[in-house]
Amino acid sequence: MADLNFIRDSTTVGEAAARAAALKVPAGVVSSSETLCLCGLNVQYPWSRLLMAGRKTMEVRKYALGKYRCFSAGEQLFLIETLGSGSTQGAMVDIAMAPAPLKAQVLGVIVFAGSIEFENYDHFDAHRSDTLIEQGRFYDWGTSEPQTLFGWYVQHVRAFKRPVPMGHIRKSLLGWTKPVKLLVDFKSRSPR
Numbered sequence: 001m002a003d004l005n006f007i008r009d010s011t012t013v014g015e016a017a018a019r020a021a022a023l024k025v026p027a028g029v030v031s032s033s034e035t036l037c038l039c040g041l042n043v044q045y046p047w048s049r050l051l052m053a054g055r056k057t058m059e060v061r062k063y064a065l066g067k068y069r070c071f072s073a074g075e076q077l078f079l080i081e082t083l084g085s086g087s088t089q090g091a092m093v094d095i096a097m098a099p100a101p102l103k104a105q106v107l108g109v110i111v112f113a114g115s116i117e118f119e120n121y122d123h124f125d126a127h128r129s130d131t132l133i134e135q136g137r138f139y140d141w142g143t144s145e146p147q148t149l150f151g152w153y154v155q156h157v158r159a160f161k162r163p164v165p166m167g168h169i170r171k172s173l174l175g176w177t178k179p180v181k182l183l184v185d186f187k188s189r190s191p192r
Contacts, residue, residue, distance in 0.1 A: 032161075035183050039070035040176035041077045041110065044084030045100040046091045050132055051079060052107050052159045053095055058130035059152040060139065065115035070177050074155070078182065079110045080175050081163065090137035092128075104171065105163040106182065113155035117148065127151055161185040 043051060043059065050056035066072050086100040118124040124131075124141040131151065133139045141149065164182055 032185050033183055034186070035181060036076070036078070036109070037179045037181040038076050038078050038109070038176075039179055040080045040106065040171065041071060042080045042082050042104075042171065042173070042175040044082050045086065046084075046088045046093055046097055047132070048079060048081035048107055049097055050091065050093070050095075051110060051154060052157055054157060055095060056130070056132045057154045058127055059112070059154065060131050060133065061115075061150050061152060062148065064117065064150045065112050065152045068174065068177060070179075071112075071174075073112055073114045076109050076111055078106045078176065078180070079108050079157070080166070080171060081105050081107050090134050090139055092132040092134055101163070104166045106160070106166065106184075107163050108157060108159040108186075110154065110158075111156040113153040115150045115152045117150050124149065159187045161187050 041059075047056055047059070051059065071077065081101055082104045083100055083102070088097055118127075118141065121141045125135070128135070141147075162185070164184060169176070169180055
């Protein structure tokens with residue numbers, strides 16, 4: 001009965017399937033599955049992949065980290081990969097890149113250490129190797145309004161073994177501003 005309740009407590013079909021599969025693991029075998037309940041941040045492809053690969057060390061936003069309660073320094077967030085333009089144009093991509101997803105998916109967990117407000121173009125340009133935004137492209141300084149931009153310092157990322165489909169879970173333009181429960185498998189153990 002406890003096993004059935006474990007599956008019943010799932011919030012998505014994907015989570016229920018993963019929980020059912022976890023129950024098939026023989027006794028004595030350690031499973032790497034974890035249930036996490038976190039808010040989630042939308043990040044467009046290809047920047048989502050660059051963040052998870054550790055190449056992009058600063059996320060650029062039009063608001064400071066902490067403006068929204070769920071997006072605060074030191075908090076774990078699901079990284080929700082969205083399609084964006086579906087191409088790598090505008091990003092300084094120097095790694096092999098899988099194709100863009102057809103639908104939004106969750107790639108892993110990200111933690112931000114803090115944020116800065118960019119003062120001007122030179123300040124933004126000094127962080128180009130952190131943001132990986134190509135000069136003169138859509139997300140570059142001066143190409144979109146408002147001109148106030150913030151850089152969020154990445155503290156830590158942890159990728160899942162496989163992306164988790166969004167299924168029927170709804171998200172806002174920002175992502176998940178209320179915690180969502182997912183059963184996930186990480187590529188590697190969390191650092192101590």
